Amino acid sequence: MILGYVKCTAPNCNEAMEVSQCSGKRSAYLKGRCHVCKCTEQRSNANTQDYLKQHKPLEELNPAPVEQTEELEVLQEAPTEPPKSDTEPKGVSTLFCAGIGAFIGLTLGKAVTVLRAV
Ligand SMILES: [Zn+2]
Known part of the structure; x- marks a missing residue:
């Protein structure tokens, strides 16, 4: 289930990254997936997790x-x-x-x- 979106964490990619809850052992963590550069963000360090926690609805992330x-x-x-x-x-x-x-x-x-x- 997608909780929201953050800007992709990959360098040179400003696309929206889907944020979802990890499952299983890592269920306490959030993960990100970018469909544009095909990268995933699964680091469990505080910085990354804090960043992923700032997920927003897509419309808010891209107030285009x-x-x-x-x-x-x-x-x-x-x-x-x-x-x-x-x-x-x-x-x-x-x-x-x-x-x-x-x-x-x-x-x-x-x-x-x-x-x-x-
Ligand atoms: Zn990306």
């Missing part, structure tokens, strides 16, 4: 501005999307509006007729 800009892009894209989908329902909404218009016209007409009648 990339993710944020992606979100922004999505947000910016959103307003441009409606025109696309607008073209199709437009016919429907136009009909709908026309229907409402006709209805209002009829109602008003009736109202006017009623008013005139009164």
Whole structure:
């Protein structure tokens, strides 16, 4: 089970390293595994263990501005999307509006007729 992530301990590797609990005799220790440089961190010295204990969720470890800009892009894209989908329902909404218009016209007409009648 992955507890969290730390920066890879291998030199020249800044990728996220999975931190998980060792099993068996070493169950008191944490270990790390980096899928990018294929290294594992299994040293049981205090420094390494303290480092591994600082594991964080991946999103926190990589507060990537990339993710944020992606979100922004999505947000910016959103307003441009409606025109696309607008073209199709437009016919429907136009009909709908026309229907409402006709209805209002009829109602008003009736109202006017009623008013005139009164
Ligand atoms: Zn690595």
